[in-house]
Amino acid sequence: GAMNILQFPTLNHRCDITRGVREQECRDLLKSFFAEQRIQSRSE
Secondary structure, eight states: OOOGGGGGGGGGGOOOTTTTHHHHHHHHHHHHHHHHHHHHHHHH
16 A cells, blocks of 8 residues: 655655645646647546
């Protein structure tokens, strides 16, 4: 199964998270993707 390796302090995997990086770009990408999905589902 899948596990979140970041939850295990004994493992040497660390990750720094910075909020807001490329936020607008990601938002626009998701909005355009789902808008296109709605258009396609109406035409089928």
